[in-house]
Amino acid sequence: MKAKVEEMMASVIIRNPGEPEFHQAVREVVESLTPFLEKNPKYKEAKIIERMVEPERVIMFRVPWVDDKGEIQINRGYRIQMNSAIGPYKGGIRLHPSVNLSILKFLAFEQVLKNSLTTLPMGGAKGGSDFDPKGKSDNEVMRFCQTFMSELFRHIGPDLDVPAGDIGTGGREIGFMFGQYKKLKNEFTGVLTGKGLSWGGSLIRPEATGYGCVYFVQEMLKTRGESLKGKVCAVSGSGNVAQYTVEKLIQLGAKVVTLSDSDGFIYDEGGIDQKELKCVLDLKNVRRGRIKECAKEFKCKYFEKQRPWQVKCDIAFPSATQNEISGDDAKALVKNGCIAVGEGANMPTTPEGIGVFQKAKILYAPGKASNAGGVATSGLEMSQNSMRLSWTREEVDKRLHDIMIAIHDNCVKYGKEGSYIDYVKGANIAGFVKVADAMLAHGVV
């Protein structure tokens, strides 16, 4: 089996040189799938996995814009349209200086399997730019977003490709991009999700990734007769996903002791409460400040340039970025009694870290399953746009909750190994089968 994985990986590495994150994401899937493919030769004979690792289309473009000093800046824009076998391309736009082809291809590849898991008809894509919104004025962000959309608009559409937010892309950026698309196409359509409520957005979409992740962890805990009540939780990040993960955890009686950003983390031993969370939301979404500013206000500790994984906790919610839990971080979490990990971010745990969690047989949910609530609710936004209707908060939240339970059940179906559930294997096989069957039906295209 190992030789077959290495043979497949050798070809992926040769065809995609210098793309370590993409190799990492593909390897994890190929390792899970190889035994399944041996038992199901129809997928092997049709070379489904070989086709799935090749994007259907890669779009790369120049994004020149003028900063507030009148100087011309040049960024690079991308859209990776990875797979459209089960629906229009769907996935976020990341704006961060680290963005490159490798990172966006790993995200687009994960998105294909994630979107398949949601039970909704969505293909997978990802896009973005090396533009950094941090430290830019609203006008600079607007000019960048407009130029970015001036190229992207010809490649997307409500039945073709529907982008959304990701790191660095929130409501403000989606608004500027939507405005430009509408002007260029002269039409009002649901071409983006994460829109404002008064112009086609869905209730619960801002909360969905965080809430969904917590709902998924609740289901995992139930398999061991546990609940969230009283559990000490370490959360990383302090952006969209982290904020609503914390909100739902507080509502369900858990105690959240950490939050972070790329400069460091805060540790509040008594637990972050609703009032403090409100302050984080204002700091991050309005004032656009740094998490260390909360330490003074909450009278808690701040650890510069460190990640929160050495802290004692029952459950970890990595919700910042890829590869933020190393093998050593994972060992520290397990040693300190951590019983579950729910990934809010995409691929936040390194392969070494995943190995540690699986060896310790703790509950470990890979992001493509546990953070799928965000894109699932984007799918619900698309449905509401098509029907020209808006569902209530309760309706959308119930649908999100039901979807997260369904994803959990599907992971158990394919990942159960005796009394242990391998959620990585479960998510990879369950996500793969739906896309693979559609590709078989469509012939060699």
Ligand SMILES: NC(=O)C1=CN([C@@H]2O[C@H](COP(=O)(O)OP(=O)(O)OC[C@H]3O[C@@H](n4cnc5c(N)ncnc54)[C@H](OP(=O)(O)O)[C@@H]3O)[C@@H](O)[C@H]2O)C=CC1
């Ligand atoms: N938004 C969504 O609906 C979904 C998001 N995700 C994933 O969740 C994660 C977080 O996204 P989201 O909350 O939307 O993004 P935001 O931009 O709202 O927040 C990102 C947070 O992560 C921190 N961060 C980003 N890069 C790094 C880094 N290299 N090292 C340390 N901290 C970092 C940021 O800190 P700083 O401000 O200092 O950069 C910030 O606190 C990403 O992996 C994203 O792909 C997954 C599914 C859906």
Ligand SMILES: O=C(O)CCC(=O)C(=O)O
């Ligand atoms: O809502 C969406 O379409 C995209 C969400 C996303 O980027 C993700 O799931 O990683």
